[in-house]
Structure formats: C-alpha cells, structure tokens
Amino acid sequence: xxxxxxxxEILLDINNLTFSFHTYGGVVKAVRGVSFQVKKxxxxxxxxxxxxxKSVTAQCILKLxxxxxGFFEDGSIRYKGEEIVTKSDREMRKIRGMEIGFIFQDPxxxxxxxxxxxxxxxxxxxxxxxxxxxxxxRRAIEMLKLVGISDAERRYSQYPHELSGGMKQRVxxxxxxxxxxxxxxxxxxxxxxxxxxxxxxxxxxxxxxKELGTSIIFITHDLGVIAKLCDxxxxxYGGKVMERGSVRDIFYRTGHPYTHGLMHSxxxxxxxxxxxxxxxxxxxPDLFAPPAGCPFAARCxxxxxxxxxxxxxxxxxxxxxxxxxxxxxxxxxxxEWADGGKGGEA
Amino acid sequence: xxxxxxxxxxxxxxPPGGFEHVGKNLxxxxxxxxxxxxxxxxxxxxxxxxxxAFFSLMLVTLYALLAIFAPIFSSYGYADVDSQHMSELFSAxxxxxxxxxxxxxxxxxxRGGRVSxxxxxxSALLNAILGALxxxxxxxxxxxxxxxxxxxxxxxxxxxNLIVTILVMVVLGPGIFSLVIALIVVGWIGxxxxxxGEVLRLREQDFVAAAKMLGVSDFVIIVKHIIPNxxxxxxxxxxxxxxxxxxxxxxxxxxxxxxxxPECSWGILAKEGVPLLRIYPHQLFVPAFFICTTMxxxxxxxxxxxxxxxxxxxxxx
Amino acid sequence: MGKYILKRVxxxxxxLFVLITVVFALVRLMPGDPFSGEKxxxxxxxxxxxxxxxxxxxxxxxxxxVKNLLRGDFGYSMKYLNRTxxxxxxxxxxxxxxxxxxxxxLSISMGLVFGILSARYRGKKLDFIxxxxxxLGTSIPDFIMGALLQYFFGIQWGLFPVAQYxxxxxxxxPSIALGFYTxxxxxxxxxxxxxxxxxxxYIKTAKSDGISNVRIVWxxxxxxxxxxxxxxxxxxxxxxxxxxFVIESIFAIxxxxxxxxxxxxxxxxxxxxxxxxxxGGFLILANLIVDILYGVIDPRIRLAGK
Numbered sequence: 025x026x027x028x029x030x031x032x033e034i035l036l037d038i039n040n041l042t043f044s045f046h047t048y049g050g051v052v053k054a055v056r057g058v059s060f061q062v063k064k065x066x067x068x069x070x071x072x073x074x075x076x077x078k079s080v081t082a083q084c085i086l087k088l089x090x091x092x093x094g095f096f097e098d099g100s101i102r103y104k105g106e107e108i109v110t111k112s113d114r115e116m117r118k119i120r121g122m123e124i125g126f127i128f129q130d131p132x133x134x135x136x137x138x139x140x141x142x143x144x145x146x147x148x149x150x151x152x153x154x155x156x157x158x159x160x161x162r163r164a165i166e167m168l169k170l171v172g173i174s175d176a177e178r179r180y181s182q183y184p185h186e187l188s189g190g191m192k193q194r195v196x197x198x199x200x201x202x203x204x205x206x207x208x209x210x211x212x213x214x215x216x217x218x219x220x221x222x223x224x225x226x227x228x229x230x231x232x233x234k235e236l237g238t239s240i241i242f243i244t245h246d247l248g249v250i251a252k253l254c255d256x257x258x259x260x261y262g263g264k265v266m267e268r269g270s271v272r273d274i275f276y277r278t279g280h281p282y283t284h285g286l287m288h289s290x291x292x293x294x295x296x297x298x299x300x301x302x303x304x305x306x307x308x309p310d311l312f313a314p315p316a317g318c319p320f321a322a323r324c325x326x327x328x329x330x331x332x333x334x335x336x337x338x339x340x341x342x343x344x345x346x347x348x349x350x351x352x353x354x355x356x357x358x359x360e361w362a363d364g365g366k367g368g369e370a
Numbered sequence: 371x372x373x374x375x376x377x378x379x380x381x382x383x384x385p386p387g388g389f390e391h392v393g394k395n396l397x398x399x400x401x402x403x404x405x406x407x408x409x410x411x412x413x414x415x416x417x418x419x420x421x422x423a424f425f426s427l428m429l430v431t432l433y434a435l436l437a438i439f440a441p442i443f444s445s446y447g448y449a450d451v452d453s454q455h456m457s458e459l460f461s462a463x464x465x466x467x468x469x470x471x472x473x474x475x476x477x478x479x480x481r482g483g484r485v486s487x488x489x490x491x492x493s494a495l496l497n498a499i500l501g502a503l504x505x506x507x508x509x510x511x512x513x514x515x516x517x518x519x520x521x522x523x524x525x526x527x528x529x530x531n532l533i534v535t536i537l538v539m540v541v542l543g544p545g546i547f548s549l550v551i552a553l554i555v556v557g558w559i560g561x562x563x564x565x566x567g568e569v570l571r572l573r574e575q576d577f578v579a580a581a582k583m584l585g586v587s588d589f590v591i592i593v594k595h596i597i598p599n600x601x602x603x604x605x606x607x608x609x610x611x612x613x614x615x616x617x618x619x620x621x622x623x624x625x626x627x628x629x630x631x632p633e634c635s636w637g638i639l640a641k642e643g644v645p646l647l648r649i650y651p652h653q654l655f656v657p658a659f660f661i662c663t664t665m666x667x668x669x670x671x672x673x674x675x676x677x678x679x680x681x682x683x684x685x686x687x
Numbered sequence: 688m689g690k691y692i693l694k695r696v697x698x699x700x701x702x703l704f705v706l707i708t709v710v711f712a713l714v715r716l717m718p719g720d721p722f723s724g725e726k727x728x729x730x731x732x733x734x735x736x737x738x739x740x741x742x743x744x745x746x747x748x749x750x751x752x753v754k755n756l757l758r759g760d761f762g763y764s765m766k767y768l769n770r771t772x773x774x775x776x777x778x779x780x781x782x783x784x785x786x787x788x789x790x791x792x793l794s795i796s797m798g799l800v801f802g803i804l805s806a807r808y809r810g811k812k813l814d815f816i817x818x819x820x821x822x823l824g825t826s827i828p829d830f831i832m833g834a835l836l837q838y839f840f841g842i843q844w845g846l847f848p849v850a851q852y853x854x855x856x857x858x859x860x861p862s863i864a865l866g867f868y869t870x871x872x873x874x875x876x877x878x879x880x881x882x883x884x885x886x887x888x889y890i891k892t893a894k895s896d897g898i899s900n901v902r903i904v905w906x907x908x909x910x911x912x913x914x915x916x917x918x919x920x921x922x923x924x925x926x927x928x929x930x931x932f933v934i935e936s937i938f939a940i941x942x943x944x945x946x947x948x949x950x951x952x953x954x955x956x957x958x959x960x961x962x963x964x965x966x967g968g969f970l971i972l973a974n975l976i977v978d979i980l981y982g983v984i985d986p987r988i989r990l991a992g993k
Binding site: 324327337353354 | 379381382384385387388389390391392393394395
Binding site: 524525526528529530532533534536537538540541613617620621624625626627640643644647648651654658661662663665666669670 | 698699701702705706709710713714716717822823825826827828830831834835837838842925926929932933936937948951952959963966967970971974
C-alpha cells in the first residue's frame with residue numbers, strides 16, 4: 025500500500041472459495057465456490073438474505089471462522105499476492121487489524137465491557153514493537169477524532185457502557201482503521217442501529233474511504249445501503265454468487281430473478297404505492313444437502329428443468345456484469361421481468 | 371471483467387428439454403418433519419439420551435426403593451443390639467458388617483437413608499413451593515409488596531443461614547420435623563430470589579404482553595405462560611437442593627443437633643463412625659459411600675435436568 | 688461508587704441488627720435451663736439470675752445487651768467460670784480464621800486455575816480430570832472429606848499429623864478438607880463462565896485485531912469470566928468459614944467451632960449469643976467487602992452511582 029501504484033491494483037483476489045462446517049448433522053456447505061476481487065480504493069458490496077454465506081465469506085478473509093468445526097474445502101484467498109488460506113494463526117495476526125480491519129454487526133456486544141475504549145483501540149498495536157505506547161495512544165485519540173467523536177481525550181478513558189450505540193460503532197470503526205489497513209470488512213455494521221444513526225455511519229464510512237483510500241467490503245441485506253455506498257455488488261444466495269456487477273448493472277439491468285425478487289420485496293420510493301410488494305415465497309435452501317441445481321430454483325417462478333439439474337455457470341452480460349442463471353443461456357427462451365427489465369437476452 | 375480475464379467463457383451444453391418451464395417448487399420447504407412431542411415427552415427423551423443423568427436417576431430411585439423396603443425385609447431391626455457380633459466386617463449374615471453395638475449396618479444404612487432422603491426431598495420440595503409462591507407473586511405483581519418483601523429478603527440473605535439453622539434446631543429440639551422446619555426457614559429465600567428474577571424477565575416478554583392485550587386473566591397467564599417457562603428451572607433447582615439438605619442433615623446430626631439416637635440417619639452413622647476410624651474404618655466408609663453417591667447422583671441428575679428441561683433447548687440434540 | 692458503598696453498608700448494618708434481635712429472641716426461646724445442677728438452690732439461682740440480669744423483663748435485657756454490644760462487650764460466659772465471651776472469642780477465633788483463610792486462599796486460587804484450564808482444554812483429558820475433581824468436590828461433605836484425608840494421609844500413610852494445630856504441616860489436611868467443596872464450586876462456575884465468555888462477540892473482535900491468543904485469554908476472557916465468580920464469593924466465604932465448625936472438631940483444633948458446639952449443647956446462653964453475633968457480624972462484614980470488591984472490579988457498577 026505504501027508504494028501506491030496504478031488505481032487498478034488488485035488488493036484481494038478470492039478464487040473458488042469453498043468453506044464448510046462439520047456439525048452433528050453432517051457437513052454444512054456454507055460457502056460454495058465464491059470468487060471476487062477487491063481493487064484498491066473501491067467499495068464492494070455483498071448482499072443477500074441471512075444464511076446465504078456472506079458473513080462466513082467475510083470471516084474467511086481473516087480466518088475468523090472457528091476451525092474446527094469450520095474448514096477450507098477449496099479455493100484461494102490472496103491478499104497482495106500472498107495466500108491466506110494456508111497461513112498459520114501466528115502469521116494471520118500480522119494481517120488482522122494492520123492489513124485488513126473488521127467491523128462487526130453489533131457494536132453493543134463487540135466491545136469488551138471491562139476495558140476502556142481507548143485501550144481497546146490501542147490493542148491493535150500490542151505485540152508490534154515498531155509502535156511505542158505513546159504513539160499508540162496518540163494514534164488512538166487521533167482516530168477517535170477522525171470518526172467524529174467529540175471530546176476524544178475523555179472518551180478514550182471511558183468504558184463501552186457509557187457510550188451510545190452509534191458512538192460504539194464509531195469506536196468499532198476507529199478500531200478497525202487505527203492500524204491503517206488496506207481493506208476494511210464491514211459485516212452489517214448498521215443493521216442494529218437506528219435509521220438516523222445508520223445514515224451517519226454510512227456517510228462516515230464513505231468519507232473515511234475517500235480520505236484514507238481504504239477499500240471496503242460491505243456486507244448487508246439492505247439493497248438501499250448498497251445503492252448508497254458501493255461501487256460494485258455481489259448478490260449471494262445459498263453459498264453462491266448469483267449476480268455480480270456495478271450498482272447500475274444490478275439496479276437497472278438486473279440479470280437474475282433472485283436479484284429481481286430482492287428488489288421487489290422491499291418498498292421503494294420510486295414505485296407507485298398501488299404496486300404491491302412481491303415477497304419471495306419459500307425459504308433458503310438447507311445447506312446440509314444443497315440442491316443439485318441452482319439453489320434458487322425452488323423459489324423461482326421462471327425455473328426450468330435444467331435449473332433443478334445443473335448448477336448454472338456465471339454467464340457474462342455486460343463488461344463486469346455476470347449472472348449465474350440458466351435464463352442467460354443463449355438457447356433459453358426469453359423471459360421478461362414484471363417491471364420491463366429483460367431477461368433471457370445474453 | 372473478472373471473468374474475461376480468465377479463460378474465455380464457454381457456453382455450456384444443455385440437454386434437450388432442459389429449457390422446459392417448470393416453475394417454483396415450494397412443496398416440502400416448510401413441512402413439519404419432526405414428530406410433535408410435548409414438553410415432558412421431549413424432556414424425558416433427552417434425559418434418557420443423557421446416559422449419566424439417566425443412570426443417576428436410576429441410582430436415586432434404587433436407593434429410595436431400598437430405603438423403603440430393605441428395613442422391612444431384613445431379619446434385623448435397626449436398633450437391635452447384639453453383643454456377640456460387635457464391629458464385624460462384611461459377611462453373609464451382616465452384608466455391610468455391624469457397628470460397635472453389634473447393630474446390622476445394612477439395615478441401619480437404609481433406615482438412615484429413609485430419614486435422610488425424606489428430609490432431603492421434603493425440605494427441598496417445601497422450599498421450592500414456598501420460594502416459588504413468594505418469588506412468583508413478587509415478580510408478577512411487583513409494586514409495594516415486591517419492594518417490601520425484597521428488602522426483607524435482602525436482609526435475611528445476609529444472615530449466615532447455617533447459624534440460623536443451628537439456632538432453630540436448638541429451639542425446636544432434635545427430630546425429623548424440626549430439621550425440615552429449620553431447613554425451610556432459611557432455604558426458601560434462594561428459590562424466591564431466583565424465581566422472582568425469572569418471573570420479572572418473563573413478565574416483560576412479548577408473549578405475555580400479547581396475552582394481556584387479548585384480555586387473558588392473570589391467573590391464566592400465570593398458569594399457561596409463566597409456569598411452563600419456569601417449571602424446568604424450579605425442578606432443576608429442587609434437584610440441586612436435595613443433596614444440600616441431605617448434607618445439612620448430616621452436618622447437624624454430626625454436631626449432635628439433627629437426629630437424636632436411637633433414630634438414625636446417614637449423618638448419625640457418619641458421626642458414630644468417625645471416632646472408630648482408626649480401628650474399624652468400615653463403620654465410617656459405609657455411610658460415607660451412600661452419602662457421597664447420593665449427592666453425586668443428585669448433582670449429576672440436576673445437571674442433566676437443567677439441559678433437558680430448558681425450553682430454549684427443545685428440539686436440539 | 689460512593690452511593691453504592693453507602694447502600695451496601697446500610698443493608699449490612701440493618702442485617703446485623705436483625706441478626707442480633709433474632710438470635711437474642713431464639714436464644715431466650717431455647718428449652719432447658721443453664722443453671723440446672725445438683726447443688727442448685729432457689730437462692731443461688733435467684734442470685735445467678737440477678738447476676739446475669741435474667742430476672743429483668745426481656746425488653747430491658749435486650750436493650751442492655753445491645754448497649755453492651757455497642758461498647759464491644761459480649762458479657763460473661765455462664766459455664767466457663769470467670770471467663771468473658773470476649774476472652775473466649777479472642778483465644779479461639781485466631782485458629783478459626785487462620786484455617787478459614789488458608790482454605791479460602793487454596794480453594795479460590797486452585798478453583799480458578801482448574802476452571803480456566805478446564806475451559807481452555809475443553810473436551811480434552813485435562814478438562815475431564817478437572818470436571819471429575821469438581822463433581823467429587825460437590826458430592827463429598829466436608830466432614831467425610833476430613834475423615835478420609837485423616838485416614839489415608841494420616842493413619843495409613845503417616846504423611847501428615849491428624850490432630851492439633853501447631854505448625855504448617857498441621858494445617859494442610861484441614862485446609863484441604865475445608866476448601867475442597869469451595870474449590871469445586873469455583874472451578875465449575877469459572878469453567879462455565881469462561882465458555883460463556885468465549886462465545887461473546889468481543890472475543891472475535893479482539894481476534895480480528897490480530898491480538899495474540901494468550902493476551903485474549905488473559906485480558907478479555909478471564910477478566911470478564913471472573914465477574915460471576917466474584918458475585919458468589921460472599922456466600923462461598925460464609926460456607927467455608929462456617930465449615931470450620933466441623934473440621935475443627937474432626938481435627939481437634941481449639942477454634943471457635945469447638946466452643947460454639949459445646950456452648951449450644953450446654954445451653955450457655957451468653958456464649959451462644961455472643962459467638963453467634965460475633966460470627967454473624969464477621970460474615971456480614973466479609974460479604975460487604977466482597978460486594979465492594981465487586982463494585983471496584985466491575986466498571987459498570989463502579990460508575991453507576993458516581
């Protein structure tokens with residue numbers, strides 16, 4: 025990161041990531057062959073329902089999933105060209121916090137209640153002799169100011185229960201950023217916050233991303249947040265990537281019935297109030313025994329025979345836009361979405 | 371773009387008829403696959419699966435049966451002195467040997483077990499009932515009643531309960547009845563505290579609010595919503611309280627305040643065995659064995675019940 | 688914090704007062720008569736009753752007693768001639784407190800260590816051993832434990848003396864016998880608490896910061912897991928200290944327990960009363976200290992009443 029190169033520099037390259045858990049009932053395949061890249065300075069959104077594998081994917085990048093019962097079945101995760109999957113816990117420690125930061129979903133429970141918040145931010149530097157104690161404190165306070173916490177010196181020595189929810193999430197962000205990592209992974213960082221606080225935190229993240237040039241992987245189930253924040257989007261379902269593309273691709277040139285379903289199951293301002301919401305019927309597949317074909321087939325009104333039999337590859341649509349849907353096969357019958365977006369055209 | 375960088379995309383072959391429209395298949399998605407078990411059936415199933423807890427339950431049952439029947443079917447009486455056979459070791463006529471007065475230990479152990487187990491179960495049961503009543507009423511109705519009772523409980527909780535038990539025993543004199551009273555005087559407080567806490571928590575839950583909104587009476591809410599949610603905890607607590615009461619009985623009898631001879635209990639047997647430890651260790655080891663295995667089994671059973679009766683763990687393996 | 692301490696102190700003082708009153712009432716309700724004896728005549732009895740103030744109305748006796756207590760005067764024993772209760776307590780309490788403190792230090796420290804090891808090596812052999820020790824500890828009453836230790840370590844193998852209390856080797860068996868139950872309790876509680884804490888989000892946060900496992904265990908896991916253990920320390924201290932009564936009689940240690948049991952059996956009103964009040968007061972004080980300690984180590988309480 026120090027020797028800043030051309031803007032196209034790829035920081036993180038994930039290829040065919042497959043991660044499963046041993047459980048009493050057998051092996052749960054949580055992530056099944058996910059690939060994507062994160063370039064320097066971009067914000068990548070991962071969107072999907074709960075249980076779609078988005079959080080597990082994110083935690084794989086820092087190897088935070090407990091192993092065992094979790095284990096890597098296949099694939100690679102390369103950060104700046106270095107393989108992460110095979111790294112030991114000791115080696116991972118150098119990457120965690122300093123190279124890749126992580127913001128968790130619930131700030132209420134993600135801070136240690138018996139430790140002062142300043143100390144918790146500083147902990148990133150513990151065991152790193154190149155940063156002195158005084159320097160660590162200076163940087164912690166600087167970071168608290170940067171994330172918009174007033175009276176940072178006083179807040180530094182407070183305990184988590186003395187801060188509000190939004191304030192705690194700011195502390196969590198400061199904590200993720202203090203080691204000046206190249207990438208921050210934010211796992212539903214605003215889900216547990218009030219809507220007004222959510223907007224503040226999103227603005228803060230966007231502003232920090234601009235100031236510091238950090239890449240962000242933003243995980244959410246909320247398409248509205250994706251539209252507001254992200255450059256590129258992955259739509260995940262049943263442990264697989266359903267569709268990928270720019271925010272414009274996903275919203276205006278929707279290439280997958282699942283993405284379509286997601287968008288039409290939430291209320292929007294730009295559609296008439298007479299239009300009824302269309303919930304996606306059914307429940308996500310059981311990953312103990314994932315279906316042979318497309319994981320979404322059983323809930324998809326356009327499902328064809330092949331959808332139940334074979335997993336669709338990612339059919340390229342436009343530049344950087346791809347959809348794992350058999351409808352995108354050149355021989356597939358054309359299908360039109362309800363809102364006029366066209367399916368079936370390759 | 372990430373794709374194009376890799377090998378050029380190959381359009382896969384689709385077998386003929388593959389593009390035939392099928393549509394959704396929601397069948398079986400929300401189907402109920404588990405057999406429908408009631409709370410108690412489910413708890414029983416889980417206790418049986420937990421080998422340690424199940425074995426403990428069997429052991430306690432066996433002891434209880436022996437305590438009831440062994441003295442009846444033995445040719446010796448628990449207080450029959452026999453100067454010909456003093457302090458004998460195990461033999462065919464005296465299965466567990468005899469004590470220093472020649473009394474048969476097998477009969478004495480089960481006679482004592484009858485006393486110890488009844489005190490244990492009776493006082494634990496009464497404690498649970500009294501504590502659940504007081505704690506439940508305070509927790510559910512709150513307000514002034516709760517404030518006053520809790521202040522009293524705060525103060526009583528601070529008094530070392532062994533001391534109170536001892537004094538009550540001195541006032542009432544030795545005996546099974548006074549032991550049960552003495553154990554209740556201090557024992558209900560712990561149950562009341564935790565039942566109150568649980569009821570307080572449950573009262574705020576949405577399912578209780580929903581029931582109230584529908585105009586369900588307090589009585590029905592307590593019977594249908596509150597009790598099913600805490601009964602498991604109360605039973606677990608009760609199971610754990612039994613060994614405590616047995617221990618207390620043994621302790622009080624040991625210092626000469628619990629049961630008065632010639633009536634015997636496990637505490638009395640241990641007390642009689644201790645001075646003879648050097649010469650006839652079996653006279654202590656025999657009652658010690660039964661006290662310890664009973665306490666062990668009840669503790670393990672309590673652990674198992676805690677898991678089996680937890681409504682939140684229902685349906686899990 | 689000041690408010691918190693003040694509240695605890697107020698409750699403790701009230702508790703002590705209730706204790707004195709209840710014990711006073713119960714002692715007067717005791718059946719029997721301290722002065723029964725062969726040479727007892729009505730005159731001597733009247734003299735004795737006047738001497739101990741037993742001829743006055745109960746309320747007056749009570750007020751006098753509380754007044755004397757406030758001056759630290761527990762009165763005279765009715766059975767040990769010419770010995771004050773203060774005197775008996777002063778000579779016997781040091782043994783009891785010494786034994787109690789040793790047992791507590793042993794059981795709490797070892798209990799924490801066992802609990803931590805057990806949780807760290809969950810499902811491994813070490814965990815199994817710790818669990819077995821904990822289960823045995825909660826299933827063996829202390830007087831049986833004492834007798835067993837005496838039998839094996841003292842009588843059979845001759846490793847330690849089995850009676851009296853005259854040096855370090857005398858203290859080992861009674862301390863173990865007394866502390867074993869507490870050790871087991873603390874170890875079980877600590878294990879459960881450690882396993883609870885390890886699933887908390889902040890442990891994962893710490894891990895995501897690249898903090899070493901050793902530091903996570905020490906600074907995050909143990910620090911938080913110890914809280915619930917501290918909350919039960921009050922009752923634990925009380926249980927252990929009252930347990931000295933039996934252990935003292937088994938190991939023939941001239942502590943308070945011996946005098947207490949004797950005084951109960953001989954209906955020595957003033958000694959029972961004095962020792963109960965003293966002992967109860969001591970335990971209430973221990974409880975108060977534990978409560979304040981808890982407030983000091985838990986920032987959520989420490990700052991609440993600021």
